[in-house]
Amino acid sequence: MSFIDNVKAKAKANPKRIVLPEGDEPRTVQAAAIIRDEGLAIPVLLGKADAMASVAASTGTDLSGIEMIDPATSEKAKAYAAALHELRKAKGLTEDAAAKLVADPMYYGIMMVKMGDADGLVSGAVHSTGDMLRPALQIIKTAPGMKLVSSSFLMECPDHSLGADGLLVYADCVVNPCPTAEELAHIAIASANTARTLCGIAEPRVALLSFSTKGSAKHELVDKVREATEIAHSLAPDLALDGELQFDAAIVPEVGASKAKGSAVAGRANVFVFPDLQAGNIGYKITQRVGKASCFAVLQGLAKPCNDLSRGCSVDDIVSTVAATAVQAQS
Numbered sequence: 001m002s003f004i005d006n007v008k009a010k011a012k013a014n015p016k017r018i019v020l021p022e023g024d025e026p027r028t029v030q031a032a033a034i035i036r037d038e039g040l041a042i043p044v045l046l047g048k049a050d051a052m053a054s055v056a057a058s059t060g061t062d063l064s065g066i067e068m069i070d071p072a073t074s075e076k077a078k079a080y081a082a083a084l085h086e087l088r089k090a091k092g093l094t095e096d097a098a099a100k101l102v103a104d105p106m107y108y109g110i111m112m113v114k115m116g117d118a119d120g121l122v123s124g125a126v127h128s129t130g131d132m133l134r135p136a137l138q139i140i141k142t143a144p145g146m147k148l149v150s151s152s153f154l155m156e157c158p159d160h161s162l163g164a165d166g167l168l169v170y171a172d173c174v175v176n177p178c179p180t181a182e183e184l185a186h187i188a189i190a191s192a193n194t195a196r197t198l199c200g201i202a203e204p205r206v207a208l209l210s211f212s213t214k215g216s217a218k219h220e221l222v223d224k225v226r227e228a229t230e231i232a233h234s235l236a237p238d239l240a241l242d243g244e245l246q247f248d249a250a251i252v253p254e255v256g257a258s259k260a261k262g263s264a265v266a267g268r269a270n271v272f273v274f275p276d277l278q279a280g281n282i283g284y285k286i287t288q289r290v291g292k293a294s295c296f297a298v299l300q301g302l303a304k305p306c307n308d309l310s311r312g313c314s315v316d317d318i319v320s321t322v323a324a325t326a327v328q329a330q331s
């Protein structure tokens with residue numbers, strides 16, 4: 001069974017209520033119908049009723065049985081606005097401004113998740129990553145015990161000799177532009193957890209990546225990755241984790257054996273932690289485009305699951321991301 005089929009099977013076993021704020025977007029509307037038909041989740045579409053109906057008609061999609069909410073006229077809008085005001089008044093958010101924000105489907109959807117009226121949220125077919133991340137970070141916040149929110153990109157490669165039967169977990173390719181050593185350590189541990197819980201990788205082996213392997217180069221950027229490795233070791237002593245490693249030393253057994261002798265991770269890594277967002281974002285796109293990997297991202301560390309799509313996403317990508325979000329909501 002492919003990785004994504006596995007995720008879908010888990011999602012179906014305990015369907016969760018997932019809100020889609022871009023309810024008048026054609027791919028989202030089509031995805032909602034597939035999600036309903038396959039029983040992957042209980043989708044909720046947000047938007048103006050006539051706009052959603054018109055997209056359904058133009059795409060030939062039957063939306064019967066799917067809940068649709070217009071945030072501007074919803075009976076819950078007042079309560080959500082009051083709750084949002086309470087949450088953000090110390091940051092200067094007025095009652096009026098909270099009411100206006102809640103009329104925006106993105107904020108309404110995030111408030112549904114916050115208030116327990118939905119188990120998770122998927123958006124990003126239209127909105128930018130920042131548009132979705134900012135309200136999620138401000139309102140949903142980090143889960144207890146988590147230092148920060150980050151992301152894992154789940155890369156399914158055609159070459160099954162790589163990583164965990166072809167599956168590689170890349171982090172952080174979405175959220176943190178310039179993580180400190182301590183933040184990198186937390187990203188490493190959170191990504192190992194995603195590998196275990198969402199990807200079913202029983203033994204995550206985490207490589208903290210650099211342009212140096214075990215002191216082969218001297219630079220303050222290398223020192224940061226080495227420090228991150230030490231912090232991660234002290235926080236999660238039982239986790240198979242090593243750094244600093246170059247990508248080839250992390251993934252190719254022969255290179256790992258020659259450059260990092262005795263490492264439990266080198267040459268066998270399945271979780272790859274990039275030193276910053278530029279490296280991570282470029283790295284996942286190279287793997288996707290040149291390496292022909294299929295991929296999608298999940299956020300980790302949020303108190304409740306919210307996930308971002310690429311604006312170039314397909315209907316299938318939305319379905320897969322909703323299934324992954326539902327699985328995150330189960331745990």
Ligand code: ACO
Binds near residue numbers: 129138142149150173
């Ligand atoms: N974890 C937890 N909370 C965070 C994090 C984090 N990593 N980053 C910011 N926050 C919180 C802040 O503490 C703040 O909370 P508060 O308002 O309650 O005090 C809130 O989020 C807003 O933080 P700001 O720093 O004011 O927000 P900023 O405008 O910097 O936006 C964002 C944060 C959106 C995450 C920003 O760092 C960003 O744009 N990251 C890159 C996103 C991106 O473009 N990714 C690449 C493309 S994605 C792709 O290719 C798939």
